[in-house]
Amino acid sequence: MKTGLELSRPRPRDGRQVMRPESLAAIQPSALSGARAMIAKMTRERWDITNVRFDVDADAVGTVVYSIKTPRGEFSFIGFSKAPSGKARTGRIIGQAWDMMGTLNEGPATDACIESARAELPKLYTGRATPNALIWCRSNRSMRVFASTMEALMEGRQPSVDELANVCYLMRNTGLDGNGTFGTRSYPSLGKDHPLGGVLQAQLLTGYMMREFSCDLVDHLARLRSDKAVPLSPDIRRYLGVGNGSALGLIFYVHRHPRLLNAWIGAREQLIAKARGLDVSPSDARLEQMIALVERAILFRKQDRMRYEAFAASADIAEDLESLLSLLVAYRDTGRVGDDRPTYPFDAIAARLEGDIRPESLETYFSLLIELVPDETVAEIENLSGRDEFTVQPAETIADVLATIESDYGWALEIDMQSPDAYAYIWYKSETAEEPRRGARNEAADALDLGLDICGMIQALKADIAAEPRELTVARFLMKYPQHRYMVARVQGLRGSQYHTPMANINAEDFLPIDLVRLMNVGFHGIDKTKDYLNRNLRGVLFHGAPTPDDLRAGHAGTWFYPADPRS
Amino acid sequence: MLRIMPREMRLMGERILSLTGQPKGLFLSLVDIVMYSQKLDAGGFALLENALESFKAADPTRIAIKAEEQGAVVLDANQEHAWFVLPVAVDLLGELVSRFGRGEVTVENSRDPKELIIAAELGRRSGLEISLDRQASGDALRLTAVARPLTGDFRQDEPLLAALMDEGTPIHDDLWWRIYHLARTALAPDTVVSRRHAGPLIVNEDGSVIGRTDNDDDTDVSFLTKSGRDSERRQGAGA
Numbered sequence: 075m076k077t078g079l080e081l082s083r084p085r086p087r088d089g090r091q092v093m094r095p096e097s098l099a100a101i102q103p104s105a106l107s108g109a110r111a112m113i114a115k116m117t118r119e120r121w122d123i124t125n126v127r128f129d130v131d132a133d134a135v136g137t138v139v140y141s142i143k144t145p146r147g148e149f150s151f152i153g154f155s156k157a158p159s160g161k162a163r164t165g166r167i168i169g170q171a172w173d174m175m176g177t178l179n180e181g182p183a184t185d186a187c188i189e190s191a192r193a194e195l196p197k198l199y200t201g202r203a204t205p206n207a208l209i210w211c212r213s214n215r216s217m218r219v220f221a222s223t224m225e226a227l228m229e230g231r232q233p234s235v236d237e238l239a240n241v242c243y244l245m246r247n248t249g250l251d252g253n254g255t256f257g258t259r260s261y262p263s264l265g266k267d268h269p270l271g272g273v274l275q276a277q278l279l280t281g282y283m284m285r286e287f288s289c290d291l292v293d294h295l296a297r298l299r300s301d302k303a304v305p306l307s308p309d310i311r312r313y314l315g316v317g318n319g320s321a322l323g324l325i326f327y328v329h330r331h332p333r334l335l336n337a338w339i340g341a342r343e344q345l346i347a348k349a350r351g352l353d354v355s356p357s358d359a360r361l362e363q364m365i366a367l368v369e370r371a372i373l374f375r376k377q378d379r380m381r382y383e384a385f386a387a388s389a390d391i392a393e394d395l396e397s398l399l400s401l402l403v404a405y406r407d408t409g410r411v412g413d414d415r416p417t418y419p420f421d422a423i424a425a426r427l428e429g430d431i432r433p434e435s436l437e438t439y440f441s442l443l444i445e446l447v448p449d450e451t452v453a454e455i456e457n458l459s460g461r462d463e464f465t466v467q468p469a470e471t472i473a474d475v476l477a478t479i480e481s482d483y484g485w486a487l488e489i490d491m492q493s494p495d496a497y498a499y500i501w502y503k504s505e506t507a508e509e510p511r512r513g514a515r516n517e518a519a520d521a522l523d524l525g526l527d528i529c530g531m532i533q534a535l536k537a538d539i540a541a542e543p544r545e546l547t548v549a550r551f552l553m554k555y556p557q558h559r560y561m562v563a564r565v566q567g568l569r570g571s572q573y574h575t576p577m578a579n580i581n582a583e584d585f586l587p588i589d590l591v592r593l594m595n596v597g598f599h600g601i602d603k604t605k606d607y608l609n610r611n612l613r614g615v616l617f618h619g620a621p622t623p624d625d626l627r628a629g630h631a632g633t634w635f636y637p638a639d640p641r642s
Numbered sequence: 643m644l645r646i647m648p649r650e651m652r653l654m655g656e657r658i659l660s661l662t663g664q665p666k667g668l669f670l671s672l673v674d675i676v677m678y679s680q681k682l683d684a685g686g687f688a689l690l691e692n693a694l695e696s697f698k699a700a701d702p703t704r705i706a707i708k709a710e711e712q713g714a715v716v717l718d719a720n721q722e723h724a725w726f727v728l729p730v731a732v733d734l735l736g737e738l739v740s741r742f743g744r745g746e747v748t749v750e751n752s753r754d755p756k757e758l759i760i761a762a763e764l765g766r767r768s769g770l771e772i773s774l775d776r777q778a779s780g781d782a783l784r785l786t787a788v789a790r791p792l793t794g795d796f797r798q799d800e801p802l803l804a805a806l807m808d809e810g811t812p813i814h815d816d817l818w819w820r821i822y823h824l825a826r827t828a829l830a831p832d833t834v835v836s837r838r839h840a841g842p843l844i845v846n847e848d849g850s851v852i853g854r855t856d857n858d859d860d861t862d863v864s865f866l867t868k869s870g871r872d873s874e875r876r877q878g879a880g881a
Contacts, residue, residue: 164866165859166841168832200822202644217860241858254649254810262796263807317858322840381856461796463674463803465767468733469740504840506832513839521830522660531667549733556702557665559729607842608853 084350084421086343089572090485093339095589098576098597099385100433103635104441105451106342107600108274109616110635112282114452115272116626119145123283123623125290126183132298133157134173134291137192139183140283144269149208150183151283152176152191155291158215165214165248165319165613167509172212172248174287178280180206180259194256199508202257208276209252213245213284216317220244220292227296228303232310235639239379242603242615245288246317250277266456273334273458274599281616285316286623308622309640315618318601321611322510322587324594325501325580329526332564332574333460338598339573341454348450349443350421356409360446361402364420367442367633368399374636380603384588386432394435398427445633464563468549472539475548475562478569479536485577486532495583501525512587512610529579531561588612602635644818647810648803651677651687654821657828658690662697674803675725678760681802681811685757687821693723693754694824702726708750713742719752725760727752732764732772735787739770743788750782758783763802766790837866 091097103110122143130136134157142149153176162170175195179187187204194201195210203210219241226233253261264271270279289311296303306314328335354361372395378388401423405411416422420443427436444451479487490496501512502521511518512525535558542551548566552559568574576593578585588609595601595612604614619637621630655676659669680686685693704720705727715734719727731747738745749758758774765772771790774783797804813821830836838844843853845866855861 160860160862162862162865163859164841164861165857168837170865171862200819205645214860216858219858246858254647257645257647257650257810260647260649260807260810263804319842319857319859321842381854383854463767466729466733466736468736468768503829504832504836505826505829508829509832509840511830511836511839513836517835518830518839521836522828524660526666547737549730549737552733553705553707553730554703556726556730557667560667560670563671605856607857608844610840611842611857613842613857 082417084347084418086340086347090577092343093573093575093577095576095578095586097433098593099586099589100437101342101593101597102434102437102441103596103600103602104342104345104444105448106338106345106444106455107596108278108598109281109600109620111272111455111600112275112278113617113620113634115275116279116282117621117630120629121626123286123626125286128290128294130155130291130294132295134295137188138287138290139188140286141182142279142283146267146269147180148182149270149279150179150181150187151280151287152179152183152188153283153287154192154195155287158217163214165246167249167323167507168504169214169248171214173215173245174284175210175212176280176283176287177203177207178209178211178252178276178283179204180208199256205257205259207252207256207258208270209250209258209280210256211247211251211280211284212249213247213288213316215245215288216241216243220288223306224292224296224299227292227306228300230300230302230304232304232307235310235313235641238310238314239377239639241317242313242618243285243288243315243317244292245284246319246613247281247284247616248319250280252276266459272455273338278599278616281316281318282620285314285617285620288316289314307640308624311622312619312625312634313637313640315602315615315620317613318595318599318616319611319613320591320595322501322512322591324591325512325587326510326524328576328590328594329528329580331460331462332568333462333571334458335460336568336571336574337458337460340571341458342444342597343573345444345447345451345454346440349440349446350424351418352420352446353417354419356406361406361419364442364446365399365402365406367445368395368402368439370633370636370638371395371438371442372399373638377639378603380605383606384586384609385592385604385606386434390432391435391438394427394431395438397431398423398435398439401426464560464567466548466552466559466563467566468547468552470548470566471544472542472546472548472551473544475565476536476539476544478565479532479539482565482569482572483532486529486579487536489529489579489582491530491533491579493582496530496579497527497581498583499581499585501580523581525580527579527581528575530581531558532565534558535561535565600635643812644815645810646813646818648677648806651680651806651811654687654825655690657825658694658821659697660828661824662694662700664697664700668702671729672725675728675757675760675764677806677811678763678802679725679757680813681806682759682763684759685754687813688817689754689757691817691820691824696753697723700726702730705730713738713744714746714748716748716750718750721751721753724749724752724754724757728758728761728764731758731785732761732768732770735761735765735770735772735785736768739787739789745787746784747787748782748784750780752781755781755783758785761785763800766800767803769799834867841866
C-alpha cells in the first residue's frame, strides 16, 4: 500500500493537458532539448574539433575542412564557401543562393570525398552522397550583421553587441538533409553506441559546425582584408549561435514520428515530475542552484531585443519569472511557500504559479527544474527512441480497437469534421525544392493532400467499426475496410502512450501551425529567441552561448545557455 | 547503379502510390512492400512503374475468403495484385496463428503471384515465421505461418529492414531517375499563388508585402513573384 507521501508525490501531467497545441507551443528549451544535450555530451566526452583546411579567398570563395574527433570515432565537416549573391536569395527552401554548402561525413576527409561533395552538393535532389555522408547542409549569411562584424574586426575592434543582439548569429541554417536523403546514411543503422546515434545528433553537430564556420570565416576574411584585424573574442564567439529558419515541414515530421514524440514528451514529463518531487530543504544547494538559474533566465529575457508576433514578449516572461524568483527566495528565507511548509516545495511553487503566470513562464520554470536531475536526464536522453513502422495486430477484435479510440481519441471524436471550416486548408509540397505549403483548399485545388487527417480518419474508422459485429477480428475487418489499415495499426501501436499526437485538426481554419513548429524548434531542438511570422514560420538561434571548440576540448563545465550580453 | 536508401524509397513510393487515388490509409501500407520487393530483387520499382495505371482500379475489397477450415484459409484474390493481397494474407495468418498456433493461407488468382515471397519478410514484423509453398495447385501459392516471438531488436526481428537501413539497395540509374520524376508529379506545380502558402512573408501581385520583414533573409522579393515556369527552368538547370 502506498503511503500518503507517495500518493502526494508529483506525477507526470496528463496527456490531455500537455498535448493541446497551445500547451505544446509553450514548452521551453531544457537539458532534454537536442542542442543542449549535444553540447553536454561533447563537453563530457571532450570532443576535439579542429580546422584542418581553410582555403578561402578574399571574396569568400573556397573550401574548408574540419576534423571532429570523438572518443569513439572521427568525423569531418567539409564546406564550400561562395561569395554572397542577392539574386534568388531567400531563406525558404525554394531559395537558390547559398553562401555555404557542406557535408558531415564519417571518418577523416579524403580528397575523393571532398571532390565528390564539390560535384554533387549543388545538384541537391539529383545529387548522390558518398556512403560515409551523414548530412548535407547549406547556410546563408546574415548579410548586415556579417558585414558589420567583419568591418569591426578589420578596424581592430570587436563588433557592437547591440547590433549582434538583434540577430545573434552570423550565418543561418537553410537546410539540413540526412537519414538517407541523397543517399546519406540511414540513422537507424547507426545504433545507440555510435557517437551520433542519438536523436538529432548528426543534425545538431552539423549546426554547431555551421556556427564554427561562420565565426572562422568572418575572422579569416577580416584578416585577409586588413593588417589591423583582430579575431572575434571568445565571449562573442560563444554568444553568436547559428541562425535557424523552420516552418511547415515540421508538422509532417510530428505526424510521422509519433513514437519519438511520445518518448521525448514523456521523458520530459517524467523529469519534471521527478524534480517537482525533490525534497529540498531551505538550505539545500539545489535551491540555490535554482535561484541562480532563474536569475539568469530573467536577465536573458530582459536583454532580449527580438520582436514576437503570437508569443509572449520577453519582458512579460521576465516579470513572471520575478514572481517565481520571489517565491524561491521566500522559501529559502522562511521555509514557507505562502503559509505552507510543503513537503515538495518546487511542486508547491508550481501550483501557486499555475494560472497566474504565462504558460511560457511556467514551462521555463519546469525546464530549469530539469537541471536539478542531471543523471536522470542523461539516462532519459540515452534511451530516447521510437520506431516509425506500425504493424496491425490482426487477432484483436474491433471492440478492442473501439475501446482504444474512445479512451485515447476523445479529442478527435469531438471535433466537428462536417463543419465548413474542417477542411478549409490543404497541406502539400511544391515540386520546386519540395517546399512544404499550407493553403486555402480553393487556392490549391489540384494539389494532393500530403497531410495526415487524424481526426477525419479516426471518425471514419469509428463509424465503420460501429456497423460491424464487435467480435469481428481486425484481420477480417480490414479485408472489408482496407482504407483503415494505417489508422488501425497506428491506434494499436500507440496504445498505452499519451503524448504521441497533438490534439488538433491540422486542416482547420483555426489551426495555428506555429504552435507545433515552435514545439519542435524550441522544445525539441532547443532554439532560443524564436521570432514567429504569419503563424507559420520561426526564426531563431541555435547554440546561443554554447562553448567554443577550445572550451569543449578543455571539458568546459557550467551553464552556457541563456547567455548574458557579452559586455554585461 | 545507384545506392538508394529506405528514406528515399519510402518517400518516392508513397508519392507514386498517392497518384493511384487509393485511400491514404491503404496505400501507406504498400510503401514498404515496394521497398522489400526491390531489395529481394523481385518486381520492385520497375513493377511499380509498370503496374501503376492498373492500381488506380484496384479494389482490395474484392479479395475474398473462398474456403476456411480450422486454421486454413483459401483466398480468392479475384485478380487483385499480389501487393494488395499481402497485407490481407499476413493479417489472416497472424489471426490464425493466434487462434490455432499455426496458420495457412492459400492465395488464388492474384496478379504477379511471385511477389508473395515478400510475405516472409512482412511477417517478421508481426512476429510470424512465414514460409511459402510453391507446390499448391495451379497458380495458387500457399503461405504457412507459426509464431516467431519478437525480441524488440529490429536487427534480429527484421534482418531485411536492417540490411536496407545499413546498405540501401542498388537500383539502375535510369530506373531510379524515372521513379524520381514520376514521384515529382505528385507534388504541386510552383505558382506565384502557392508561394504565398509558405514563408515568413507574403508578396502580393502588386509587389507589396504582408508580414514583418525583420526575418534577416535579405530576400530577393522579385524571385518570389516570378512565374513558376521561370523558377522551374532554373531548378531544372541546377539539377
